[in-house]
Amino acid sequence: MRKKIVILGSTGSIGQITFNIVKKNKKNFDVVLLTTNKNIKDILKQAKEVKTKNILISNKFHYLKAKKILKNKKIKVHNDINSLNKIIKKKIDYTMCSITGLAGLKPTLDSVKFSKRIAIANKEAIICGWNLIEKEIIKNKTQFIPIDSEHFSIWSLLINESKNNIDEIILTASGGPFLNKSNNFLNKVNPKDALNHPNWKMGKKISVDSATMMNKVFEVIEAKKIFNLDAKKFKILIHPKSYLHAIIKFKGGLIKFLAHDTNMEIPIFNSIYFNENKKIKNFNINLSKLNNLNLFKPNINNFPVLKMLNKVPKSSSLFECVLITVNDELVKYFLEMKIKYTDISKNLLKLMNLEFFKKYSSKKPVSIKQINKVAQEVRLKTKELCIK
Numbered sequence: 001m002r003k004k005i006v007i008l009g010s011t012g013s014i015g016q017i018t019f020n021i022v023k024k025n026k027k028n029f030d031v032v033l034l035t036t037n038k039n040i041k042d043i044l045k046q047a048k049e050v051k052t053k054n055i056l057i058s059n060k061f062h063y064l065k066a067k068k069i070l071k072n073k074k075i076k077v078h079n080d081i082n083s084l085n086k087i088i089k090k091k092i093d094y095t096m097c098s099i100t101g102l103a104g105l106k107p108t109l110d111s112v113k114f115s116k117r118i119a120i121a122n123k124e125a126i127i128c129g130w131n132l133i134e135k136e137i138i139k140n141k142t143q144f145i146p147i148d149s150e151h152f153s154i155w156s157l158l159i160n161e162s163k164n165n166i167d168e169i170i171l172t173a174s175g176g177p178f179l180n181k182s183n184n185f186l187n188k189v190n191p192k193d194a195l196n197h198p199n200w201k202m203g204k205k206i207s208v209d210s211a212t213m214m215n216k217v218f219e220v221i222e223a224k225k226i227f228n229l230d231a232k233k234f235k236i237l238i239h240p241k242s243y244l245h246a247i248i249k250f251k252g253g254l255i256k257f258l259a260h261d262t263n264m265e266i267p268i269f270n271s272i273y274f275n276e277n278k279k280i281k282n283f284n285i286n287l288s289k290l291n292n293l294n295l296f297k298p299n300i301n302n303f304p305v306l307k308m309l310n311k312v313p314k315s316s317s318l319f320e321c322v323l324i325t326v327n328d329e330l331v332k333y334f335l336e337m338k339i340k341y342t343d344i345s346k347n348l349l350k351l352m353n354l355e356f357f358k359k360y361s362s363k364k365p366v367s368i369k370q371i372n373k374v375a376q377e378v379r380l381k382t383k384e385l386c387i388k
């Protein structure tokens with residue numbers, strides 16, 4: 001039987017990898033829906049390649065443009081990403097949620113309701129609205145698989161294991177392009193330098209987060225929420241080769257780790273074909289990397305944003321939404337060359353200590369509307385305080 005699949009954000013990096021996996025075995029899949037914000041060229045090509053009957057283009061201008069192009073075609077073109085329930089009428093087998101930013105939270109929540117299995121690659125959705133997502137997952141009996149390489153690794157290692165037996169979980173970090181660089185050097189770096197990641201091909205925002213190691217702060221918060229564990233159970237180690245993704249130490253003394261190449265095709269492939277014993281091609285054990293793991297603790301002076309881990313509340317709160325929004329804005333200002341690279345961490349630590357931002361740590365997320373309102377308030381306040 002053909003597997004019914006939806007790819008939200010099919011023209012982004014994660015979406016394209018997912019699409020290419022499906023395309024290689026398209027006779028096994030019925031691609032029900034593909035979505036993009038405004039990348040008409042790629043989504044029309046994708047729709048043609050796998051004979052998709054529905055595409056969704058969020059940007060109104062590009063939606064209207066695509067409607068004209070497909071006037072006499074059999075493909076239906078939709079525009080409202082917040083009305084997926086009007087397009088998807090029956091349960092489907094697999095949904096990849098890879099729309100970036102808070103714009104992906106509502107589609108992710110909607111997708112849970114019509115998906116037997118949901119793969120989420122949107123860290124903003126998990127960090128800001130996990131309690132809302134988890135409620136729908138339980139209610140709809142949907143299988144959830146995290147796609148970030150670290151969280152997919154933890155998830156894989158914990159299959160058939162009791163969480164009560166966990167002593168410690170270690171997330172690994174490459175250290176990014178500025179590992180062991182001096183503060184004088186960091187004061188002079190430009191966006192092009194920060195985007196030059198040594199191991200991974202990623203978007204601009206996540207590349208800068210990897211350089212500052214803010215991505216690890218977010219990954220610990222995500223893992224804490226997804227696996228319902230105390231944040232103190234998590235540690236971070238630098239691993240420049242990015243071959244190990246997670247290490248779990250159990251109370252009985254056993255240590256498990258998961259390794260794979262720096263290619264997101266691997267966790268995505270395994271999320272699609274979970275428990276199906278399908279073989280992925282062209283990935284062998286890299287003995288050179290395995291024999292030279294080179295793990296060590298990060299220097300807090302080189303990566304000051306790691307101090308934020310001590311400020312994250314134990315229970316889900318709007319503080320996490322504030323943190324991710326402030327960081328988003330600061331990274332955007334850096335990419336626009338309005339602030340220096342070192343100003344990202346300096347401003348982040350300064351702003352998150354202000355009462356305006358700290359007050360949200362006692363408030364629980366209750367709705368998407370509330371989360372979006374807080375994010376908008378925080379964006380405006382961050383601009384007011386950082387851009388003169």
